[in-house]
Amino acid sequence: MKISIVYSSETHHTQRLAEAIHIGCHSVDNINSQLIQISDEDFQASRWSNEKILAELDDSDAIIFGSPTFMGSVSSKMQAFMEATVSRFLPETWNGKIAAGFTVSGGTAGDKFNTLSxxxxxxxxxxxxxxxxxxxxxxxxHGINACGHYYGATGRAAPDDDPDKAPSPQELKEGQYLGARVAFYVTQLAK
Structure with a gap:
């Protein structure tokens, strides 16, 4: 069973949380997961396009979406990616797949709820x-979810924080927990 973790990350903080989620996914038997970063190379005239990545997501049993919280919402890269999935929306290609999400922002609350929603x-x-x-x-x-963000995994990191130190170990543990939880439900739906 396959889980794809697709995310944008400008300062490597969201990437660290994605990597923790990836580890959590792999803690469950029979799960393969992959990290897919939304990259600058896939943009032309401010539009995101990468059919190979979309095909990978089509082939996934679950997709976990991640974005830094910028100005109270998802990053412009994540927004462009989401808009580019209209080709999957109309034929309902992803209908029935499991989804989850994660975000990192500078503040403890930092409008993470809006990004996750x-x-x-x-x-x-x-x-x-x-x-x-x-x-x-x-x-x-569990020892996680200290800030009460029920919708998904969250982390806190100021833009100039060292990515090796932020998000915190507790927040990375939260990411691993979310990855394992998604993987568990993927295996349950496959029964």
Whole structure:
């Protein structure tokens, strides 16, 4: 079973959270996951286009979307990617696939909710099944979700923070947890 983690990252902080999610996906048997970064090479006249990546996503059982939170929402690269998926929207190519999301911003709250709700709405428009964290910040067993972002994994990093130090180890653990949770549900739907 295949999970694709597609994300944009300008300062490598969102990339670190994507890598943690990737590790979490691989903690579940029979799961293959891949990281797909939205890159500058796929833009022409401010439009994103890469049919090979879209075909990879078509072939995935789950897609986890990630974006830094810029000015209260997804990055312009992620927005351009989302708009380019209209070719999958009309024929409902991604209908029934599992989806999840993650984001990193400079503040503790940092309008992460808006970014995650944008990714959720996008996924729901495609007919996807959204998987959130599924744990509250008061559950000592998990030790994650300290800020109460239920929609997905989140991290905090100022633009000039060292990517080796931010997001925090606890936030990376949260990413691993989300990856494992998505992988678990992929295996359950395959039964």
């Amino acid at each position: 944008t990714l959720t709405t996008f996924s729901m428009q495609h007919g996807m099944i959204w998987v959130g964290l599924g744990c509250n910040p008061f559950n000592e067993t």
